[in-house]
Amino acid sequence: MDKYVVKGGKQLFGQVDISGAKNAAVAIIPAALMVEGVCRIENIPQISDTKKLLEMLALMGAKIRFVNKTTLDIDCSNVHLSDDIYDLTRQIRASYYLIGSMLGRFGKASTTMPGGCNFGVRPIDQHIKGMKALGAVMDISRGFIKAEAKGGRLKGTRIYLDKVSVGATINVMIAATMASGITVIENVAREPHIVDLANFLNSMGADIRGAGTDVIKVRGVDKLHGGSYCLIPDQIEAGTYMAAVAGTGGEVTLTNVIPKHLDCISAKLIEMGVEIEEGEDFVTVRRTGELTHTNIKTLPYPGFPTDMQPQVSTVLALANGTSVVTEGVWDNRYKYVNELRKMGAEIQVDGKTAVIQGVKKLYGAPVAACDLRAGAAMVIAGLCAEGTTTIEDIVYIERGYQDFVGKLRKLGADIVKISDPDPKSDEGIAEAV
Ligand code: UD1
Numbered sequence: 001m002d003k004y005v006v007k008g009g010k011q012l013f014g015q016v017d018i019s020g021a022k023n024a025a026v027a028i029i030p031a032a033l034m035v036e037g038v039c040r041i042e043n044i045p046q047i048s049d050t051k052k053l054l055e056m057l058a059l060m061g062a063k064i065r066f067v068n069k070t071t072l073d074i075d076c077s078n079v080h081l082s083d084d085i086y087d088l089t090r091q092i093r094a095s096y097y098l099i100g101s102m103l104g105r106f107g108k109a110s111t112t113m114p115g116g117c118n119f120g121v122r123p124i125d126q127h128i129k130g131m132k133a134l135g136a137v138m139d140i141s142r143g144f145i146k147a148e149a150k151g152g153r154l155k156g157t158r159i160y161l162d163k164v165s166v167g168a169t170i171n172v173m174i175a176a177t178m179a180s181g182i183t184v185i186e187n188v189a190r191e192p193h194i195v196d197l198a199n200f201l202n203s204m205g206a207d208i209r210g211a212g213t214d215v216i217k218v219r220g221v222d223k224l225h226g227g228s229y230c231l232i233p234d235q236i237e238a239g240t241y242m243a244a245v246a247g248t249g250g251e252v253t254l255t256n257v258i259p260k261h262l263d264c265i266s267a268k269l270i271e272m273g274v275e276i277e278e279g280e281d282f283v284t285v286r287r288t289g290e291l292t293h294t295n296i297k298t299l300p301y302p303g304f305p306t307d308m309q310p311q312v313s314t315v316l317a318l319a320n321g322t323s324v325v326t327e328g329v330w331d332n333r334y335k336y337v338n339e340l341r342k343m344g345a346e347i348q349v350d351g352k353t354a355v356i357q358g359v360k361k362l363y364g365a366p367v368a369a370c371d372l373r374a375g376a377a378m379v380i381a382g383l384c385a386e387g388t389t390t391i392e393d394i395v396y397i398e399r400g401y402q403d404f405v406g407k408l409r410k411l412g413a414d415i416v417k418i419s420d421p422d423p424k425s426d427e428g429i430a431e432a433v
Contacts, residue, residue, distance in 0.1 A: 006382030007414040011250030020231035024193035026094030037226025074226035100174030116419040120332030131173035156181030176218035293321030310377035317345040336374035
């Protein structure tokens, strides 16, 4: 298995360019299945999740051409359902967006239950409720999802989501794009990548209003046409570098960011004693003094993002005093705490609450990435720790961070990736399309 080896204790300095948003890309690539014509997408992050989704589209007949490393043309003029995608759809969460886009494009869908990080139970009942309300007959059994629109096309309606769900909001919005009539989706999530997906679809001819508020209204269209679109920068990748600088100390400017999307993260880091300067499309993060404890509760946007909880909790493990972190989104997102304890962190977890007693130092140790953001937290812990930290299961980290090692090294970090000489151990990781 590949691993990262981090020698800690170095402060970070310099400039890092933030990549396109993973969670926007993993919604927009499946949505492109509905576009008849060439869509050019810029700022696609080079991560394994986007590679796998592109591979799925290719297996369904899409023609994909990279213009450069982060810009590609997707032509879904001649696409079809295919059983060949199932091995890939099982591996990542966002494959469930194909339910919405297949129903929009073909009037039927055929995929598997999605994979993705394990934060406890991850139901998709709200996705299914939305599809059913739009007139899909759903058949979910033995890990497969089959759906068919009554009469061959989904029909607009009013849908109230019982839970504020990013995934259900995206999936229902995608499905409604090509339904007949008007769909109103209430109690929706407001994350920046939901707005980005709506902007993408609108630029291809959709009629979606209200993304970024609690209610989204979709006037269904018969067809989507080609066009070009540039993805927003990744809020969580940016937040991860901000947390890393907070942990190690130093001064780093993050470029290609939307500072407004980072407000929820910046606010907490400032409480912890970090200095943050905002420009139009950059932020500079500086930490010279001691870190102060704070309390955090994760919430849907614009609240503090659950996807930043492991990284910032890791920094709080080194802050003066006691911090209380409450996970408000997922049932089981503290598995990484056992790994941090191996490095000397003092954290007690009781259900959704973690009580963090700051320590003076973390010490390098062999640890594992339990999931994508937990893996990023281990890297931050390793950068802050005295001695050497070895991080296994980095396949999780590479699902979501473009060139993590290269970007950190440019900032002065001592981190290397050690590749397993046995290529068989990388089976299941799709090659670039
Ligand atoms: C997305 C993100 C993930 C992030 C999460 C919350 C992607 C690919 N992943 O995940 O990184 O942590 O948003 O910001 O974008 N729920 C239900 N029923 C449903 C759907 C969700 O009860 O049908 C619950 C979940 O169990 C969870 C909460 O709603 O407690 C939020 O989940 P949701 O926003 O849907 O997360 P994902 O879209 O899976």
